[in-house]
Amino acid sequence: MRLKEEVALVTGGGSGIGYAVVARFIAEGAHVGVLVKEEQDAHTLKQAFGDKVEVVVGDVRNYADNTKAVDATVARFGKLDCFVGNAGIWDFMAGLESQEVRLLESNYRELFDVNVKGYVLGAKASLAALRKSKGCMIFTASTSSFFTGGGGPLYIATKHAVLGFIRALAWELAPDIRVNGVAPGGTLTRIFGSQTAEDVSSMIAAITPLGFAAKPEDHAGIYALLASRTDGKFITGTVILNDGGISIGKRDKGIDI
Ligand code: NAD
Numbered sequence: 001m002r003l004k005e006e007v008a009l010v011t012g013g014g015s016g017i018g019y020a021v022v023a024r025f026i027a028e029g030a031h032v033g034v035l036v037k038e039e040q041d042a043h044t045l046k047q048a049f050g051d052k053v054e055v056v057v058g059d060v061r062n063y064a065d066n067t068k069a070v071d072a073t074v075a076r077f078g079k080l081d082c083f084v085g086n087a088g089i090w091d092f093m094a095g096l097e098s099q100e101v102r103l104l105e106s107n108y109r110e111l112f113d114v115n116v117k118g119y120v121l122g123a124k125a126s127l128a129a130l131r132k133s134k135g136c137m138i139f140t141a142s143t144s145s146f147f148t149g150g151g152g153p154l155y156i157a158t159k160h161a162v163l164g165f166i167r168a169l170a171w172e173l174a175p176d177i178r179v180n181g182v183a184p185g186g187t188l189t190r191i192f193g194s195q196t197a198e199d200v201s202s203m204i205a206a207i208t209p210l211g212f213a214a215k216p217e218d219h220a221g222i223y224a225l226l227a228s229r230t231d232g233k234f235i236t237g238t239v240i241l242n243d244g245g246i247s248i249g250k251r252d253k254g255i256d257i
Pocket residue numbers: 011012013014015016017018035036037038041058059060061086087088089090114140141142143183184185186187188189190191192216
């Protein structure tokens with residue numbers, strides 16, 4: 001029970017890594033607000049976690065929706081201790097050369113608005129409540145915050161931006177608010193769109209030194225560590241890689257995702 005009596009807010013918590021973080025935080029004793037885009041995800045969360053969650057449907061690209069999620073969480077559970085920025089989209093490895101300019105511009109807008117602006121607005125919206133609780137922020141970064149090979153240039157640029165944001169914000173908000181990140185490697189979630197779980201799983205397993213694709217719950221304990229006021233209290237400005245070893249080298253250079 002690392003997070004007993006703590007209150008968190010997770011964006012994109014209706015599926016994948018975000019959902020696993022919600023589940024783990026609740027198992028560790030927390031109450032959790034969740035900002036989701038899809039009504040169906042809101043329904044699933046309420047069914048699974050009942051009165052332990054407060055779910056708001058909205059879009060991380062809108063400041064008003066981020067504020068609504070913070071306000072609803074604080075109104076329901078009395079405070080906010082941890083903001084988890086996690087909602088994100090992928091670019092399906094689209095190269096610069098293959099995208100005609102108008103498509104490139106709209107992909108740029110969408111990827112940067114969701115993956116970067118969404119985190120910036122969520123941080124801004126949760127700041128006052130976190131100052132009050134001397135809480136923390138955690139952002140889902142990626143191996144793509146450090147290396148190429150896990151996305152096209154636009155996705156990789158957004159995740160490099162997330163790394164800079166975490167480090168700069170940790171410096172700005174110390175000593176009151178800790179700011180950290182988790183950098184997952186290839187993980188079986190719906191971010192890969194219509195590609196089948198088997199295909200994604202075998203592609204990731206083939207290139208990952210540990211030989212398997214992560215499941216969302218394989219990352220959740222790291223978020224709990226960073227959110228913990230005891231175990232995480234000296235950690236800020238850090239991004240923890242949880243990537244099956246891919247940062248030390250791909251296992252099979254012949255296969256790429
Ligand atoms: P996912 O698709 O299951 O989760 C992403 C969530 O974000 C979804 O619930 C989606 O509805 C939500 N979302 C998307 N756009 C939104 C918007 N505009 N407003 C509100 N919510 C929105 O995929 P995931 O893999 O769990 O992704 C979570 C995070 O993990 C992302 O930031 C992603 O970049 C990162 N990540 C994933 C992997 C991987 O291999 N799956 C690897 C590294 C990093």
